[in-house]
Amino acid sequence: MKKEKFLHRRRFLLASLLTVILFIAVWAFVVETGLVSTRYLPAPAQVLKTFVQKLSDPKPEGSTLGANILSSLKVASVGFLLAAVLGISLGLFMGWYPPVEKFVKPVFEIIRPIPPVAWIPITIMLFGIGFKAKVFIIFFGGFIPCVINAYTGIQLTSRTLIQVARTYGAGSWKIFWAVGVPSSVQMIFAGVRIALGVSWTTLVAAEMLAADSGLGYMILMGRQFARPDIIVLGMLIIGGIGALLSVVLMRIEQRMEHWRMKR
Amino acid sequence: MSESVKIHVENLTKKYGDLLVLDDISFRIQKGEFVCVVGPTGCGKTTFLNLLSCLIEPTHGRILIDGIPADPKKHDIAFVFQEPSSFPWLTVKGNIGFGMRMKGWPREKREKRENEILKLMGLEKFAESYPGQLSVSTEQRMVIGRAFAMHPDLLLMDEPYGQMDVKMRFYLEDEVIRLWKETGTTVIFITHNIEEAIYLAQKVLILTNKPAKIKEQLSIDLPHPRNVSDAEFIRMRKYVTEQIKWW
Ligand SMILES: Nc1ncnc2c1ncn2[C@@H]1O[C@H](COP(=O)(O)OP(=O)(O)OP(=O)(O)O)[C@@H](O)[C@H]1O
Numbered sequence: 001m002k003k004e005k006f007l008h009r010r011r012f013l014l015a016s017l018l019t020v021i022l023f024i025a026v027w028a029f030v031v032e033t034g035l036v037s038t039r040y041l042p043a044p045a046q047v048l049k050t051f052v053q054k055l056s057d058p059k060p061e062g063s064t065l066g067a068n069i070l071s072s073l074k075v076a077s078v079g080f081l082l083a084a085v086l087g088i089s090l091g092l093f094m095g096w097y098p099p100v101e102k103f104v105k106p107v108f109e110i111i112r113p114i115p116p117v118a119w120i121p122i123t124i125m126l127f128g129i130g131f132k133a134k135v136f137i138i139f140f141g142g143f144i145p146c147v148i149n150a151y152t153g154i155q156l157t158s159r160t161l162i163q164v165a166r167t168y169g170a171g172s173w174k175i176f177w178a179v180g181v182p183s184s185v186q187m188i189f190a191g192v193r194i195a196l197g198v199s200w201t202t203l204v205a206a207e208m209l210a211a212d213s214g215l216g217y218m219i220l221m222g223r224q225f226a227r228p229d230i231i232v233l234g235m236l237i238i239g240g241i242g243a244l245l246s247v248v249l250m251r252i253e254q255r256m257e258h259w260r261m262k263r
Numbered sequence: 264m265s266e267s268v269k270i271h272v273e274n275l276t277k278k279y280g281d282l283l284v285l286d287d288i289s290f291r292i293q294k295g296e297f298v299c300v301v302g303p304t305g306c307g308k309t310t311f312l313n314l315l316s317c318l319i320e321p322t323h324g325r326i327l328i329d330g331i332p333a334d335p336k337k338h339d340i341a342f343v344f345q346e347p348s349s350f351p352w353l354t355v356k357g358n359i360g361f362g363m364r365m366k367g368w369p370r371e372k373r374e375k376r377e378n379e380i381l382k383l384m385g386l387e388k389f390a391e392s393y394p395g396q397l398s399v400s401t402e403q404r405m406v407i408g409r410a411f412a413m414h415p416d417l418l419l420m421d422e423p424y425g426q427m428d429v430k431m432r433f434y435l436e437d438e439v440i441r442l443w444k445e446t447g448t449t450v451i452f453i454t455h456n457i458e459e460a461i462y463l464a465q466k467v468l469i470l471t472n473k474p475a476k477i478k479e480q481l482s483i484d485l486p487h488p489r490n491v492s493d494a495e496f497i498r499m500r501k502y503v504t505e506q507i508k509w510w
């Protein structure tokens with residue numbers, strides 16, 4: 001049983017590795033044969049070289065790769081955490097307490113369809129192009145899915161389980177924590193996963209429009225300096241970090257919901 | 264005599280809008296008594312238990328436990344619901360301790376009781392398992408253990424074995440009798456199954472069709488464990504079946 005699982009894992013890993021190699025091979029082939037000019041698409045080796053060089057060299061746009069990553073992560077994590085904490089709380093209260101729902105939902109329904117990027121112009125007018133502005137834009141991107149999922153999740157709480165708690169004399173607040181919240185954890189995590197993706201995407205958009213450092217800014221500058229290697233490097237780093245974050249999130253979810261894994 | 268009366272139900276009436284479901288029901292239950300309620304489908308059995316556990320409000324009448332109006336905050340009431348009701352994110356031990364946690368029992372007292380129940384139900388080796396890992400019958404045993412855990416003043420069971428096969432049913436019936444004897448809890452047990460009622464109860468309340476009234480209260484003096492092929496047992500079963508033909 002254990003061994004089978006292990007073998008299955010290994011085969012899975014092997015398959016993933018093969019896909020990545022294939023992807024790079026196709027990329028190299030397209031460039032080496034001159035199908036696409038290196039003026040638009042750099043060779044994999046060139047990107048690797050730029051990567052090593054960018055680790056210590058702030059040229060051409062002004063920051064080393066590490067500084068850019070740090071800058072982006074700082075903005076994204078502050079915006080994302082704010083969105084998660086406030087969004088989940090609001091969603092849970094909306095789903096649990098009908099008066100809150102009646103009060104908040106109409107406003108929320110109007111704000112909901114506004115795409116995060118549409119907040120950028122007004123944000124720049126309000127906050128300029130600094131840290132606060134970027135955090136604000138990312139916040140909105142992550143906030144909406146957190147609210148929706150926490151709200152839906154807690155509304156799906158089994159009525160029977162609520163009644164079990166009620167017959168034991170528990171009040172609404174106690175039942176909220178003991179039954180409502182634990183049974184919405186899975187939905188909340190699904191929301192947080194979406195929020196993380198949206199935050200990361202919006203971050204790049206925000207930095208492209210208003211920033212002086214960060215990965216999005218680096219990509220934008222790559223275009224201005226006609227350095228496709230920098231653009232592709234930026235894209236790959238954004239993709240890599242995004243994937244890494246979602247793996248971290250999955251691990252946390254497995255920790256919290258380990259009862260689901262044991263079946 | 265009257266001081267050993269645990270539950271007083273007086274003129275209990277419930278209407279959903281214009282639909283009269285329970286019509287002026289009155290009866291008493293002694294402390295530590297095992298009572299079965301039988302009645303046709305949809306006659307208001309679940310409604311009746313929901314009233315006793317204060318999940319819903321009666322239209323008229325009242326329910327007294329130890330002479331005080333029933334209140335889940337004052338009394339320890341436990342309910343085994345018709346549908347599955349284990350908390351999937353809590354271990355078996357956590358499920359058993361759930362009611363005590365809601366009541367704010369001190370940790371030590373709670374853990375002592377959790378271990379007692381685990382032992383009593385033979386669930387020790389599942390203590391750290393989750394409900395999803397258990398078989399249906401083990402899960403139901405856990406739910407019953409949870410209900411008995413805090414020595415409830417009143418234990419309400421709503422067709423807890425409705426969806427089980429005969430073998431599991433016999434097994435769990437004996438289990439509930441054993442727990443009842445060891446804990447001295449007052450139990451109201453609802454069932455469709457006449458044989459089950461006669462097998463378990465000291466007193467059977469037969470309800471009529473909707474709007475439900477009490478058609479008859481029947482005492483059963485046979486000692487536990489009962490033998491389903493005993494002549495007296497069969498006579499009782501036939502008698503109740505006869506009453507029910509009127510449905
Ligand atoms: N919340 C409610 N609002 C309106 N009518 C209800 C409500 N709950 C139950 N009823 C009605 O009251 C009647 C009794 O329902 P109840 O669930 O108490 O019956 P029951 O005897 O438990 O049935 P079963 O044998 O199927 O478990 C039914 O006709 C049902 O439609």
Ligand SMILES: [Mg+2]
Pocket residue numbers: 308309310345421
């Ligand atoms: Mg019912």
